[in-house]
Every structure is written in structure tokens, then in C-alpha cells.
Amino acid sequence: GAVVSQHPSRVICKSGTSVKIECRSLDFQATTMFWYRQFPKQSLMLMATSNEGSKATYEQGVEKDKFLINHASLTLSTLTVTSAHPEDSSFYICSASGVRGGYTFGSGTRLTVV
């Protein structure tokens, strides 16, 4: 079946620094990538949607200059949290969808900003 690899699984960074999270589709071409954020005991909240080669579409309330999304190829999307602050600490999850439809999720990245 479809596999999406997300890393790192866990990262701790200092306040003010930037962190990059990678999401790769291993055995299919991901025409669309979705990035979610999940706070403790809450559901997944969509942050942005990106199509390969296009600029990402951000959900209301998500700062596009803070959460940089790149989807330059059909197998790789990255989310960069710039100038991270403690309130950005969360569980970040990517999801990929290909031409055959369906949605495959990565294993998530636990970001802790200290």
C-alpha cells in the first residue's frame, strides 16, 4: 500500500530558530499534500494544502510567512516553522494524495520549542 515517510519524528529546538519537517511519498506520486497540526487532546486541524509546483493554500488563521510549505516534487513536501516559539509546540502531520485518490498520512513530528 501507499507509504508516506515523515521525519524527524521528534525535534526540540530553541525559541527563535527554524525547523524543517519533511514528508515523502515512497511508492506513489503525491499530487496533493496536506499539513495538519494537532494540540494535546484535540483533533487534527488542517493548516495548508499544496499541489506540486504551486503555492500552498493556507487555512484561515495560519500565517504563511511563519509556516513555509514547499512542494517542489511529486514525492516531497516540506514544512518549515520559522522563528519558532513555545506556542508552536505541537504534533505536525502530513498527508499525501495521489492521482488514484485516497489519503495516506505520515507518522507525525512532535515539535517542542524551548
Place this chain on the structure above:
Amino acid sequence: DAKTTQPTSMDCAEGRAANLPCNHSTISGNEYVYWYRQIHSQGPQYIIHGLKNNETNEMASLIITEDRKSSTLILPHATLRDTAVYYCIVVNNAGNMLTFGGGTRLMVKP
């Protein structure tokens, strides 16, 4: 995409069938019903999806009512490892995002 309603939590005895209901009364004709589950601190795992016919795979069965306004996910023989939050999501499968509700927290007990 149509909104779904699920019970907040459910318990199930190990070895018994777990039946998780979902209401999606505003579902439209081209929208699929997807089920995912999320075990603590992991990404959501695909379980099953369907349009209008009942579906079965190695993990579960999906029963969709004839009017498609509700569905039930059935785990035939629940194990302790099935303890997770189960999400019922309705989407038109045309590359649109999945919108997650609160899900049902299933606790499988010995």
C-alpha cells in the same frame, strides 16, 4: 464537505465486536465515507472507505445505510491494540482535504 457526528467515547470488551456509529445526514451523492484511527502520538491510519455499498477488508467492515445518512464501522474481534480514536470523515475524494471532527475514543478492555 458534509459534517459528521460521532459519540465521544465507547468501551468494548476484548474479543467482542466493536460497532462505531457515525451520522452524516448532509452527505451528498459524490461524497465517500472514510474511516481512520489514530493511536496516541501516531499519524492517522486508514481503515476503510465506501460510497454506498457495504465494504469489508482485513481490518473492518463498513455498513452504510441505504439513505447514506449514517454508517457503522465494525471491528469484528476487538483487541487491546484497537484502542484508539476513530474518525469518520466524509469527502468527495477529488483531492479535497479531510476535515477531522472529534472522533470516537474507543477503549478496548480486557
